[in-house]
Amino acid sequence: MNKQTLFENIKKKQSFLCVGLDTDIKKIPEHLLKEEDPMFAFNKAIIDATAPYCIAYKPNLAFYESMGVKGWISFEKTIQYLNENYPDQFIIADAKRGDIGNTSAMYARTFFEEINLDAVTVAPYMGEDSVTPFLTYEGKWVILLALTSNKGSHDFQLTTDTEGERLFEKVLRKSQEWGNDQNMMYVVGATQGRMFEDIRKIVPNHFLLVPGIGAQGGSLEEVCKYGMNKECGLIVNSSRAIIYADKTENFATVAGQEAQKVQQQMAEQLKAIL
Ligand SMILES: O=C(O)c1cc(=O)[nH]c(=O)n1[C@@H]1O[C@H](COP(=O)(O)O)[C@@H](O)[C@H]1O
Numbered sequence: 001m002n003k004q005t006l007f008e009n010i011k012k013k014q015s016f017l018c019v020g021l022d023t024d025i026k027k028i029p030e031h032l033l034k035e036e037d038p039m040f041a042f043n044k045a046i047i048d049a050t051a052p053y054c055i056a057y058k059p060n061l062a063f064y065e066s067m068g069v070k071g072w073i074s075f076e077k078t079i080q081y082l083n084e085n086y087p088d089q090f091i092i093a094d095a096k097r098g099d100i101g102n103t104s105a106m107y108a109r110t111f112f113e114e115i116n117l118d119a120v121t122v123a124p125y126m127g128e129d130s131v132t133p134f135l136t137y138e139g140k141w142v143i144l145l146a147l148t149s150n151k152g153s154h155d156f157q158l159t160t161d162t163e164g165e166r167l168f169e170k171v172l173r174k175s176q177e178w179g180n181d182q183n184m185m186y187v188v189g190a191t192q193g194r195m196f197e198d199i200r201k202i203v204p205n206h207f208l209l210v211p212g213i214g215a216q217g218g219s220l221e222e223v224c225k226y227g228m229n230k231e232c233g234l235i236v237n238s239s240r241a242i243i244y245a246d247k248t249e250n251f252a253t254v255a256g257q258e259a260q261k262v263q264q265q266m267a268e269q270l271k272a273i274l
Pocket of ligand 1: 020022149187211213214239240241
């Protein structure tokens with residue numbers, strides 16, 4: 001999916017919500033455990049209920065890989081279900097990969113050839129040759145970790161070099177030599193507040209993937225105030241606050257209602273640019 005189509009979908013849906021499919025077998029409603037594939041059954045119900053209110057889904061690979069082969073099958077079935085039934089959804093593999101060039105090429109093959117995803121999250125730490133193999137696919141996206149939502153972002157990302165440049169700023173600046181706003185996005189945590197101002201000085205036109213509203217307490221208003229650009233430029237993720245809002249047989253309906261609440265807040269914010 002290209003950037004223009006993504007923005008068209010945002011305008012159409014009045015939403016820039018990404019529902020995070022962090023499907024934990026220990027947290028899904030008990031009645032699903034008797035299904036042949038409980039993780040897929042959960043995802044399917046969540047997707048059907050939330051799809052009108054979001055423009056993207058982000059399955060986090062850790063949740064699937066922790067279940068071994070079974071989890072990988074649930075992951076593949078979920079992607080296939082999305083591709084067949086909701087082709088306008090932007091699908092992100094939250095995998096946080098990156099390795100020496102030939103290994104990164106294998107990761108890219110996994111997510112862009114073997115399984116048909118739009119984007120994959122990539123850690124920039126190993127540098128150019130670890131990122132560029134993901135960028136050789138037309139219409140696919142690399143989402144580079146820049147300034148993450150967690151406490152540990154202070155350990156490296158927010159530290160400053162001798163010239164006063166912070167590490168996340170170096171990531172934003174340097175990576176523009178490898179890709180552009182048509183094939184690269186950046187992860188910026190919703191918990192980072194006013195830092196979005198500094199980020200927009202370096203990458204005014206790129207889309208940002210923003211996790212951290214909901215369970216991690218980040219503010220959607222603040223993200224929009226400092227991070228939104230004229231093409232929205234934001235895909236804001238919420239996982240636990242939506243998918244585990246209810247643990248009863250009614251879970252999917254409640255997840256849909258939670259997604260709709262976020263969508264309504266987003267529609268308000270979009271008035272500033274539309
Ligand atoms: O890459 C990510 O998506 C990510 C980066 C980041 O800085 N912080 C962050 O929370 N995430 C992911 O975003 C999701 C957040 O989930 P909730 O806190 O439940 O909404 C999880 O899948 C995290 O792994």
